[in-house]
Amino acid sequence: MPENNSATRDYTAWFNGDHAARRYTLITLVCYALLYGQFALGLVGAMPLWTLCLTAPVLVVRWMFAQHELFHLRTAREVDPLTRLLPLMLTPLSLGYKEYLHIHYGHHRHMATPADPEYFQLRSGKISGFLNALTAPEQAYLRWVMRNPVDAELIIGMLLRLALFSGLVWISGANFWWYWLPVRLAYGLAYFSFFYCLHRRGAEYGVYPIKLAPWQQTLFGLLFGQDALLGTCHHDAHHQQPRVSADRLPEVAL
Numbered sequence: 001m002p003e004n005n006s007a008t009r010d011y012t013a014w015f016n017g018d019h020a021a022r023r024y025t026l027i028t029l030v031c032y033a034l035l036y037g038q039f040a041l042g043l044v045g046a047m048p049l050w051t052l053c054l055t056a057p058v059l060v061v062r063w064m065f066a067q068h069e070l071f072h073l074r075t076a077r078e079v080d081p082l083t084r085l086l087p088l089m090l091t092p093l094s095l096g097y098k099e100y101l102h103i104h105y106g107h108h109r110h111m112a113t114p115a116d117p118e119y120f121q122l123r124s125g126k127i128s129g130f131l132n133a134l135t136a137p138e139q140a141y142l143r144w145v146m147r148n149p150v151d152a153e154l155i156i157g158m159l160l161r162l163a164l165f166s167g168l169v170w171i172s173g174a175n176f177w178w179y180w181l182p183v184r185l186a187y188g189l190a191y192f193s194f195f196y197c198l199h200r201r202g203a204e205y206g207v208y209p210i211k212l213a214p215w216q217q218t219l220f221g222l223l224f225g226q227d228a229l230l231g232t233c234h235h236d237a238h239h240q241q242p243r244v245s246a247d248r249l250p251e252v253a254l
Ligand SMILES: [Zn+2]
Pocket: 107, 111, 195, 198, 199, 207, 235, 239
């Protein structure tokens, strides 16, 4: 057990390990399977397409949280090819695991400063923050290719993701909107919640804990999982100890 001196506390016993990495990998893969499996069932008429409006937000947020935890556990070379491709089809041109991991490490290293790769959505007011979160997949891609060398892996992954996205549009036709609108809206709202709402208070920039009412905690936990609830409410502790598992974050001394 970690000692009780906050300055010298050893948190290694609370770090996520291989079991957590396997679990979060599995969650991301199951989210892909459920999301695209349900869309396929909707397209063949086996279930109503509108049900995606209910399930897509849950799956997208669960996927986002699992993906985030995985960034702190596995390098791009340590994940399987599908996880590395990062085939959540949000936009035609998109980044893969390696690039998003790099972006997230930049967020930790330069949190809420102009050098933070996520700063574009933190600066300015709430409305522009929300609009930037809604367009984050496109902005992340453009900002990456403008500022970093584009290597062969990114080109191959980008072409594969473009083929998947185009194939989905081609197969689903006008029904594509039943998939794309709830997924993009959920992704944008979650991005806004995970960045702007956790790193801005009025004119201030930093990282802040979130206090939810008991019923909000229950609802959040049921929909998105206890890990996501604790990871969101204690994001300040996550920035202090990024490798500590979400269930131990409330105990991290700040
Ligand atoms: Zn953060």
